[in-house]
Amino acid sequence: MVSIVLLGDRNPSFITHQAIDKALDVFNERAQNIKASWIGTKDVSLPELIAAEGLWVLPGTPYENEEIVFEALTVRRTENRPTLGMCGGFQHMVLEFARNELGLETASHAETSPDGDALVINALPCSLVGEERIVHCVPGTRMEQICGSEPFAGFHYCNFGVNPNYQAALEAAGLRLSAFAEDAGVEAIELNTHPFYMGTLFQPQMGLLQGLGLHPLIENFLNIAQTR
DSSP: OEEEEEESOOOTTOHHHHHHHHHHHHHHHHOTTEEEEEEOTTSOOHHHHHHSSEEEEOSOSSOTTHHHHHHHHHHHHHTTOOEEEETHHHHHHHHHHHHHHSOOTTEEETTTOTTOSEEEEEEOSSOOTTEEEEEEEOTTSHHHHHHOSSOEEEEEOOSEEEOGGGHHHHHHTTOEEEEEETTTEEEEEEOTTSSSEEEESSOGGGGGGGTOOOOHHHHHHHHHHHHO
16 A cells, blocks of 8 residues: 655645645545555654655644654655645755755754754745746756746645755755746755655646646656656
8 A cells, every 4th residue: 555645734714725635535536455544744654754655744744743854854855755834844855965965054044043043945935825836847857847938837736945054055965946937936845866856846736736647747756656
């Protein structure tokens, strides 16, 4: 049985979480060998997060237990376990990498540590809650391979993104910044040497609310998780 864990604190009033509910239905309908579960950050153990063939770290921060999110990301990044992050998940992937690969132990998020001295995730120039921006994939990246070379509209529900002051250092340490958009800055990250370790600021599951199928990025994540 292939285990897919969706990690985050569910709020049924969030439109983005309503779309994730639909993704969860698609996962479980896709094949008899898939078991997909949405689990809150206070209701899960680290071994469960490590053992899952696929981990999707969801939007909706601050997390009730962000430490288990960081711990799971560290193990899954270093042990080549397929991992997808969106919005808050993307932001925590960036923070985990900054802390453990850049050595920025105080790397922090402006939402939870507004006075932090290393705000790797800081406030965006303007709120993108309920906003779309045109996303441009960087040529030669996995993001471009999956989503195509043409710009596309990405739906956002966020106020925070990657601090431009840290972009060069993150890339020099091996984190590929693979898509960008006006006002949002970095829209996607990936690791070239990993089977699947990708995160996006935009939320590609939203197409499911318009009756569309799984976004190619989510589809790719699911397919790779099934082969692990």
